[in-house]
Amino acid sequence: MSLPEDDLTCPICCDIFTDPVLLPCSHSFCRSCVKRCWERGVRDCPVCRKRASKASPHTNLALRNVCEALLQARKNSMLVEETLNCILHGEKLKLFCLVDKQPICVVCQSSKLHKGHDCSPIEEAVLDCKDELALSLKNLQDKMDGLQRIQTTSADMFKFIKNQAQETKTLIESQFKQLHQILYEEESARIAAVKKEEEEKIAGLKDKIKELSAEVLSLAETISIIQEQLEEEDMILLKNFKATQDRERSIPLGSDNLLGLLIDVTKHLCNLKYKVWEKMLDRIDYTPVILDPNTAHPCLILSDDLTSLHYSKQHTGCPDNPERFHMSAEVVGMDALGSGSHHWIVETGSNQDWLLGVASLSVPRNSEVCARPENGFWTLCLRDGEFRAMTSPPTPLTLTRVPKQVKMQLDYNKGTMSFFDPADDTLIYAFTHTFTETLLPYFYTQNSHPLTIMPEKVLITMLRQ
Incomplete structure (x- = not known):
């Protein structure tokens, strides 16, 4: 007390x-x-x-x-x-100014400082402010939880980056070994061609030398006979003149022609680098769309060259980075699609559960949304043996046959996203939309059979001025 x-x-x-x-x-x-x-x-x-x-x-x-x-x-x-109490007027603070976010007295309300401002009683303002602060507290706690999760997994992220870098280096080395092997084989073949021509030219030159030696010997004998005839008596010279002349005319001519005996250097060196590069194109694939592994759901397995994907129930152990799709088995291509026309072909094969098309760059990665145009998706779907264009609501499609490949063609400026059967270039479905955001090639599957982006033939066009 x-x-x-x-x-x-x-x-x-x-x-x-x-x-x-x-x-x-x-x-x-x-x-x-x-x-x-x-x-x-x-x-x-x-x-x-x-x-x-x-x-x-x-x-x-x-x-x-x-x-x-x-x-x-x-x-x-x-x-x-x-x-x-109000520090200006000494009156009790009974009101809360909703504009200036501060408690005021009744005198303040009628003053120039707060005149015309919306106000509420202190008791109501306390409840509203508490609710607002509680919401802010929840948002901050959610952010804190997210940061703590990132902090907790930072060690795993560090290890994953190390493994990712090592695997990438190994794949680069492997592909360059293949390129080196192609160049080595081409180099060996071209050197062998030079060697073969060298042997042929030398053999030809040897034959030419033999011919020249025989011709020189025959000429020497003829010269000697003519010299002897010139020293004979006139009558003997005349009697032997026709035989001597016939002998001189019978000597073969043309053995002194050495045309074409040198190696054709131009044939071996003309645009050598370009010709080798052109020949390499026949043995090297170009794929117009490459998958972005940093966006792939943990249950998707991508091929080493990032052109194929399939579903696996076993998680890959990838980190929980913001770019990655977390809710369903999705992945996007790494090349942004904007102005102009773009196309690529995907081999679906035996895969019976897929969505293919394009998605906006801003589609959510950590929440599950329907693949609809209003959500930033323009896709074709095969599920349970039924084809559907993923409109709102989905549009069932009746096809005369199940295509083994699907060709996607985006014309960004015209606002069309079309799907074709490349076997006969039949149109399956076409979306029409005014695109305003960057798009990405989109892939979804929950099937163990692969979806493969097909390589394309590279055409070379020479510009002459």
Whole structure:
């Protein structure tokens, strides 16, 4: 039970005790008050006049604690009173300004500062503000939970990045080894062709040398005979003239023609790099759409070259990053589709559960939404043996045959997303929409059979000026 305030008042200064001391007679005074009294020369109790010892009086700890608590309570009461009253007008704060978000008094309401502002009673404002703060608290707690989850999985994310980088390096090395092998084989074949032509040219030159040697020998003999005839008597020369002339004319001519004996360097080096690159195109695939593994649901398995996907009940252990689809087995392509025309073909094969098409870049990744145009999806669906265009509501489609491949063609500027059977280029369905957002190739499946993006033939066009 608290003491009456009179029991906490100093008999000398008539105010609450400050640093109270206790005299031997059991009376208490402020230390400064009793000190001033004793400075007059008489060292006795100001109340009962009993003599006090010369020693310094002891502090009354219990009384001091009670007095300090009382003074603190008074201070708090004054602060509360100040918070309940307007600092400008001294009136009680009974209203809450909804514009300036602060409590005001009735005088403030009619002042220029708050005139015309919507206000509500303090009691209602407290409830509304508590509700708003509770919502803010929930949002902050949700954000804190999310940050704590990220913090908890950061070690796994670090390990995954390391593994991801190593696997990517390994795949790069593997593909470059294939390229190196192609170049090595082409280099070997071209060097072998040069070697073969070298052997052929040398063999031809040797044959030519043999012919020249035989011709030189025949010419030497003929020259010798003519020289001898020139030294004979006139009649003998005339008798042998026809035979000598026939011998000279019978010597074959043309052995001195060395045309075409050199290696055809131009044939081997003309546009060599271009021809090798052109030949490599026949052995290297180009795929117009590549899957983005960072968006793939944990139950989707992607091929090493990121052109094929299938469903597996076994999670891949990928991290819970924001780009990833978390609710259903979806993945998008990594190339954004904007202005212009785009097409790609997907081999569905034996897969009987899929959605194919395009999706807006902003579609939610952590919540499940229907694949409808109003949600940013333009897709074709096969499920339970039925084809449907995923309109709102879905449009059933009757096809004469089940296509093994589906060709998707987006004309962004014209606002069409079309699906074809590439076997005979038959139109399956076409969406019409005014696209305003970046689109991405979209894939969904819960089937273990793969969906494969088909490679395309690269055509080379030469520009001549």
